[in-house]
Amino acid sequence: MFFAACMACRHDLPQSCGAPGSLAGDPKAMAAATAAEGRTASFSSTSSAEDDRSERRDRLRSLVHKFTSDALLGVNCTVVDQEQQGAKTEAVYKLDHSVSWLRCCSRSTGAVVAGVLLHSINRLDAFAQLPGDEKEELLELLGPSDCARCVSLGSEQKSRKDLEPKRPTLPVRVLLLLEDSQEVERFITCVEILRLYAAMAAGVDDAAAACAAAAASGELIVVLDFDRTITASFTPDGQRVTSAHGVLEVAKVLSESFRSKTKELFGKYYPIEIDASMSIPEKIPIMSEWYAQVHALMLKEFVTRENIASAVSSCPTICLREGMLELLRCHKAEPAIPVLIMSAGLGDVIEEFLRQTLPFSLASTTLVVSNRMVFDEGEGGRLVDFSEPLLHMFNKSFAFWPEDARALAVGKKRCLLPVGLTTWLEQCGDGLGDCTMVDGLDVETLKVGFLNEKIEERLQQFREGFDVVVTGDGPVPEVCMRAIGASAAGISQQN
Incomplete structure (x- = not known):
């Protein structure tokens, strides 16, 4: 480590x-x-x-x-x-x-x-x-x-x-x-x-070199979370970065009634989410119930694609982690490195943020696996449903990858897996288990953990669970760039 x-x-x-x-x-x-x-x-x-x-x-x-x-x-x-x-x-x-x-x-x-x-x-x-x-x-x-x-x-x-x-x-x-x-x-x-x-860190160097070699032969996949992984944990002026769910609330696309009711739900369900005495199988149906209730409340709001685009563009408290732009460019490598962004947030918000923030378009080999919003164009384009199955913090695993994501993983032997504190706590609690986003995928994984806060409390867990640990809301470590380097040479200057 x-x-x-x-x-x-x-x-x-x-x-x-x-x-x-x-x-x-x-x-x-x-x-x-x-x-x-x-x-x-x-x-x-x-x-x-x-x-x-x-x-x-x-x-x-x-x-x-x-x-x-x-x-x-x-x-x-x-x-x-x-x-x-x-x-x-x-x-x-x-x-x-x-x-x-x-x-x-x-x-x-x-x-x-x-x-x-x-x-x-x-x-x-x-x-x-x-x-x-x-x-x-x-x-x-x-x-x-x-x-x-x-x-x-x-x-x-x-x-x-x-x-x-x-x-x-x-x-x-x-x-x-x-x-x-x-x-x-x-x-x-x-x-x-x-x-x-x-x-x-010779072991990490060897793993990075193995990932780079796999990238050069088309056998590497990058899987990462969105909130506090692709995004930073804090803005440059010290404010907490808004999550993919929170962007719509910050922009006040959602009503005061919605915000009040979801706050009550948070008070009810969050203690269960972090309850160390409950097993994850016990928590899964309860978390599904929580997400379903929030989504049901959101369906009562008048949300459109235009609302989402406006909310993202006007949100001052969401930003990329330093170095993430360069890492996401890896999809331009030859052969292409598939990038899978897996999040329990709102996929439509995530894609809109990336569209507005990145100076390049994402390739077909970069997919966002998340909860999707369904819009009815015949009703003014308003939100009418959410995709199934519901993706929440405890079922973000290979078992829930859609077919197009599974297709990207075919033939892959190595995986670069950057994970933020939020995902670690959601999936592992006080235990020492690995992040589950690639559970079921037969690959050797180089795990990078972003320990954005609660450093003294969580450092030992991160040391044991990850190959590389980045603390203090730090940038994407250089080892990640080396992991994609064999096929990423020269891509940093492309648009």
Whole structure:
């Protein structure tokens, strides 16, 4: 399991993490100890017992987690823009939620001003380690005092045009000024340790590579939820993102009477939904009853397709998760990668949101499996019924896939499965079972969990249930892009 939590370097290892008094504040000792654990965890050839290897991996994970646990807010630094005559931005550096990017955010605006992919860092140098010509260039640009506290990061990543509005193109090389030369040494040690930690994810890397190979041969399918998976959990200004069901209520397409009655139903049925003492088979008929009553109330409202389009366009509190646009582009790969969006919400709202939000049309290999609204064109196009069978939080599984979705899964051997906190809680409650959306589908699955909130409460469950965990409403992790990468090369620039 690759733990992808939001971590930033605090540098000093707690005393409890190693030999008493031997590691705290000593970067070289910390690096040596962690490297030793890493070699044992990832490359041991002396022990063939899986439980021994697992125990060693857990020790390394624990060591790095404790090493970084006190620095969720990041560390102050200054970003130097060499292309702008040494312009400086006061910033904070930290890892992103997926432990894919090392990002520097402006302290005044919060905007990302620089960043490199952790796994692609190919240069990590203090001033003293730089070639002579680069030293001369920096001395002229910064002066001796700043050069003594600078660190240069280089990456193999390629600069690219931004695919989503308001997201900056990041430089391939980053120059940072830290507090002093000792801070530089600690920073370099921390990054090296975290790169070693990333190597512990070899199993995830192998799974991603296997998915990419399957994609290249037409044997990969992507299955994902909508609410808080395709969409974020919170808007940029901190408001909770509206669900597919909630869009119509926010736009006041539905009456005050409807909202009042559904609120009463929520108070009645939601405690049952989250009741850990009840089994899922016990809950299924009750959840079906809840959804049926809500749909019956909605049929009394005058809802049209035009209402839905207007509600989506006017809803300020629904937005894509960062990086999701690039992931959804995978349907343009050759061969095409089927994408199945499975939701207990309203399929018509979901499709309208995607139509209005994405800068490209979805292919026939991208399907939304959800509750469908039936409109009677002879009655002014109003809503008159809902599709059957009713899809709710406890029956989102392969057994309920329609025939066209099943056809897309024929011959598929691998599945990329991103899942949000909502779906996990709905289907698993306090248990440790896997998400059921691909239950019954004979595939090897790479599971990515978005733990948007209740992080401390749910983290251990997510660690055990998912291959990759993204916390804090973070972006789509880079491993997802690698999973579709073999056949997705070049598709990011297509429309």
